[in-house]
Amino acid sequence: MSNEPEIARLAACGVVPVVVIEDVHLAVPLARALLAGGIDVIExxxxxxxxxxxLETIAREVPEILSVAGTVVTPAQVTDVKEAGAQAVVSPGFSEAVDDAMRAAGLPWLPGVATASDCMRAVAAGRLTCKFFPAExxxxxxxxKALSGPFPQMKFCPTGGVGLNNLADYLALKQxxxxxxSWLxxxxxxxxxxxxRVTQLAKEARERVKALRG
Known part of the structure; x- marks a missing residue:
C-alpha cells in the first residue's frame, strides 16, 4: 500500500462516501453529517x-475531514482540484497524462483499473494503490481475487455497486x-x-467496518 498518510486515512476509515453535489451550500452540512457518523473522508x-x-468550501470550513476529488480525468482538472484544496485525487481510469500531472501536483492519486492491462500500466507507473471501477x-x-494473482503488490478501493449488502465480501479481501x-x-x-439520515448511514457503515475488522 502507498505510504502517503492520506491513503492511510482512507484505509483507516474503510468506507469512502462518493458524493455528487449540486449546490455548494450543501457541502459543509453534508461533510459535518458524515463526521457526526464517524466518517472523516469525503470524495x-x-x-x-x-x-x-x-471542494474548496469543505477544505476551508471542515478541515478535519479528508477532502478527496473524484472523477478527475484531465491534467487541467488536477490543477483545478489542487487549487481548490483537495488532499487526494481519484480517477475512474488510468492515463499517463494525468499521472504526469499528479506527480507535478504532489498529491496522492488512486487511478482506476478494471483489467489486467490497466493493472500493468499502473504498476509500470509505480501506482500500486488503485480504484477498482466499476467494481461489480x-x-x-x-x-x-483473480487480479491479485499476477499483481500481489497491488491494493484496491472497489467502487461501483458496493453497498452494505456486499461490503463484507470486499473488505474480507486482504488486497x-x-x-x-454513493449509498452513504x-x-x-x-x-x-x-x-x-446521512449521519445514520455513516454510523451503520462504520459499525460494519469495525465489526468486520475486529
Whole structure:
C-alpha cells in the first residue's frame, strides 16, 4: 500500500462516501453529517459545476475531514482540484497524462483499473494503490481475487455497486483497503437536507467496518 498518510486515512476509515453535489451550500452540512457518523473522508466527484466550489468550501470550513476529488480525468482538472484544496485525487481510469500531472501536483492519486492491462500500466507507473471501477460490473470480488494473482503488490478501493449488502465480501479481501460508494450519501437525502439520515448511514457503515475488522 502507498505510504502517503492520506491513503492511510482512507484505509483507516474503510468506507469512502462518493458524493455528487449540486449546490455548494450543501457541502459543509453534508461533510459535518458524515463526521457526526464517524466518517472523516469525503470524495467530491467532478460531475457537477458546483464540485470545485464544494471542494474548496469543505477544505476551508471542515478541515478535519479528508477532502478527496473524484472523477478527475484531465491534467487541467488536477490543477483545478489542487487549487481548490483537495488532499487526494481519484480517477475512474488510468492515463499517463494525468499521472504526469499528479506527480507535478504532489498529491496522492488512486487511478482506476478494471483489467489486467490497466493493472500493468499502473504498476509500470509505480501506482500500486488503485480504484477498482466499476467494481461489480467488472467482476466484483472474484475479479479482484483473480487480479491479485499476477499483481500481489497491488491494493484496491472497489467502487461501483458496493453497498452494505456486499461490503463484507470486499473488505474480507486482504488486497482491499477500503470501498467507495454513493449509498452513504443518497441524492434525495442531500436534496432534502436530511442530514440525520446521512449521519445514520455513516454510523451503520462504520459499525460494519469495525465489526468486520475486529
Amino acid at each position: 467530491v466527484t467532478l460531475r457537477r459545476p458546483a464540485a470545485l466550489a464544494a 460490473q467488472a467482476g466484483g470480488t472474484s475479479a479482484l 482491499v483497503i477500503c470501498v467507495g460508494g 450519501v443518497p441524492a434525495d437525502a442531500i436534496a432534502n437536507r436530511d442530514w440525520a
